[in-house]
Amino acid sequence: MTQAVRFHDQHVDDADPSFLDDVMSGLSARPKALSPKYFYDRRGSALFERICTQPEYYLTRTEEQILAAATAEIAELAGPESLLVELGSGASRKVRLLLEAMQPARYLGVDISREFLLESTRRLAADYPWLEVHAVWADFSRRLSLPQGVSGGRAVAFFPGSSIGNFEPVAAEAFLAGLHRLLPKGSGLLIGVDLIKHRDILEAAYNDAAGVTAAFNLNLLKRLRDELGAELVPAGFRHLAFYHEAASRIEMHLESLREQAIRVGGRDFMLAAGETLHTENSCKYSVEGFQALAQRAGFAPTAVWTDPQALFSVHYLLS
Numbered sequence: 225m226t227q228a229v230r231f232h233d234q235h236v237d238d239a240d241p242s243f244l245d246d247v248m249s250g251l252s253a254r255p256k257a258l259s260p261k262y263f264y265d266r267r268g269s270a271l272f273e274r275i276c277t278q279p280e281y282y283l284t285r286t287e288e289q290i291l292a293a294a295t296a297e298i299a300e301l302a303g304p305e306s307l308l309v310e311l312g313s314g315a316s317r318k319v320r321l322l323l324e325a326m327q328p329a330r331y332l333g334v335d336i337s338r339e340f341l342l343e344s345t346r347r348l349a350a351d352y353p354w355l356e357v358h359a360v361w362a363d364f365s366r367r368l369s370l371p372q373g374v375s376g377g378r379a380v381a382f383f384p385g386s387s388i389g390n391f392e393p394v395a396a397e398a399f400l401a402g403l404h405r406l407l408p409k410g411s412g413l414l415i416g417v418d419l420i421k422h423r424d425i426l427e428a429a430y431n432d433a434a435g436v437t438a439a440f441n442l443n444l445l446k447r448l449r450d451e452l453g454a455e456l457v458p459a460g461f462r463h464l465a466f467y468h469e470a471a472s473r474i475e476m477h478l479e480s481l482r483e484q485a486i487r488v489g490g491r492d493f494m495l496a497a498g499e500t501l502h503t504e505n506s507c508k509y510s511v512e513g514f515q516a517l518a519q520r521a522g523f524a525p526t527a528v529w530t531d532p533q534a535l536f537s538v539h540y541l542l543s
């Protein structure tokens with residue numbers, strides 16, 4: 225018999241004023257910026273799933289290949305842990321490899337997109353009847369806690385996809401330090417981190433020929449219009465993604481094609497032609513650079529796997 229998903233609501237939904245507040249302060253900033261976490265409404269999460277299958281976007285399939293080859297070693301390192309926590313679970317595909325190898329008693333998925341979280345955890349509960357499935361609807365970049373009855377004892381946290389790259393290094397370190405405090409001693413963190421590489425490969429991955437990444441970026445403007453009542457013309461902007469080599473990061477922007485205003489929250493924000501809204505940083509690391517950062521956050525680097533072309537890395541860190 226399939227178990228029901230135990231749902232824990234820690235969100236901050238669309239009616240929460242924080243979305244509007246964040247947008248207002250982001251549009252007031254110089255340069256103007258919007259947080260990438262707002263990409264992930266239902267439509268944005270579905271677009272992200274399509275990004276993951278684009279030929280230029282090597283991250284997802286490479287991470288899956290690395291995980292598939294390392295599951296036995298990962299299960300060995302993790303030991304008989306009873307809880308697997310997935311941060312930013314999205315469609316929860318990669319975690320299936322881990323569930324099958326580790327056979328934990330409980331799984332906890334955390335995601336900012338409510339429908340996606342519910343659908344994917346329901347599928348997991350249906351496919352793994354032996355697994356106790358929990359879902360936390362939360363913005364883990366803001367606040368993360370393990371719900372009552374789920375925590376206790378060591379755990380393995382899984383943070384795939386190089387989502388850590390959305391934080392700049394100083395913020396990534398602070399986020400990992402917070403995770404380190406949250407996880408009981410002896411817990412593990414399995415984290416996917418995209419590697420520094422030639423700019424052509426990086427820039428292609430964020431400028432796919434089919435235009436899915438562009439649609440994903442532009443979807444943010446539709447959210448502003450549909451959910452915050454912003455007056456703006458999405459067609460007045462174009463997707464821009466480039467590698468900022470000195471900072472080892474891909475930057476995504478929405479570039480204003482002409483002088484125009486975005487009217488939101490009772491204010492007009494003026495954009496010059498060519499001015500951009502900075503929508504995402506996706507930081508890239510060397511293996512050593514990321515290990516040093518993890519160590520500063522309190523973790524002990526224990527194992528690391530990469531693919532033969534050294535495109536992507538998966539680290540196992542001990543808490």
Ligand code: AVJ
Nearest residue numbers: 275385386387389390437506
């Ligand atoms: C989910 C944040 C890791 O930075 O590669 C994909 C998001 N943005 N294409 C990334 C994303 C544009 C993705 N992360």
